[in-house]
Amino acid sequence: MARRTPLPPPPPPAELRSWPDRETLLADRARAMAELTKRQLGRRRLTFFLLFLVLAHLGWGLVGGALIGIFDDELSDPLTMISVTVMAALGTAVLIPTVWGVAHGLRSDVLCRERLAQWAGLDRDAARDRAVREPWLGILWAVLSFALCAFGLWVSFAVPNMVVGPTRGGYGTVAYFMGAALVLWVHGLIGLTKAYAHYRLAVRLGGLGVSGK
Template sequence: MARRTPLPPPPPPAELRSWPDQEALLADRAYAMAQLTERQLGGRRLLFFLLLMLAVQLGWGFMGGGLIETFDQTAIFDPLAMVFAVVSAAVGVAVLIPSVWGVVRGVRTDRRCRERLAQWAALNRDPVRDARVREPVLSVVWALLSFALCALGLWVAFAVPNMFVGPTRGGYGTVAYFMGVALVLWVHGLIGLTKAYAHYRLAVRLGS
């Protein structure tokens, strides 16, 4: 599998800059900023963001199955149920660890993108080309989707456990599972809102 294209580097230090003219500088600036914006907010990044969230939820789902089987069993000790719980938890850990690492790596990449965008933006002004970077559609999509994830997480945290927990339905394991689902939704929603707000701040800076 081919490796992903690396991020555009930051602009060279002032003493090493060798652009032949202003137009060459602005062209490189526009290219770097467009690439960094796409890597942070583009359609592929959004799809990867959602797939990672689903992978984290899948891993937690397997682990939650083990929690429910372990803590919500009211019958006598069942060896088969315990085997299921252990296997389910092991599968969950195997899926969850690389998924969480992918989320952490994505957050780090986003931070580098923001830092380099700020560095390239500080080089000069180019209102015509910057209009493409200031395009609000990307940040609005991220903001709306992230707000929906946070709202869904809030609903899952407070409403869903009451629907599935009771004397004859579920107990501590079920509550823990749904709290984990809500936490995953909240964390991803906050990540998306941070990206949208950072892009908004950049757009304001470029337009001022």
């Protein structure tokens, strides 16, 4: 499998810059900023964001099923105990690489934001920056992420009250739904952070000054 194209590098230090003219600098700046924006908010990044959300819920669903079996059901026979152990092991096997993937994405996002700020601080170019300032990317991430947070809030408060009771469920069920709500919250906050960072960049490029900080 081909390796993914590396991120655009940061602009060279002032003493090493060798652009022949301002137009060449602006062209390189525009290409780097467009690629960095796509890496943060583009369709590929959104696909991976949703994929990790599904995998996290799949892994936690298996672990949560094991918790329900341990705390809410009677493990009265060896076959049930084996099934619970297998579910927990499979869920953990899914969760570990998923958590690693989310953490890797967060590191990549931080690096992209730093490099975007560095490239934006080189100069101003209203015409080329228009593509980076397009609001629909940030709006899409903001709406989706807000929905995840709102649904997670509902799950964490409403669902346990509906499913937990003397004849319905117990501690394992509560743990499962609280974990599912946490997955929604974490992904929602990640997305909201990305949307807010894009909004800040769009405002800075739109006329309130550009800073490399």
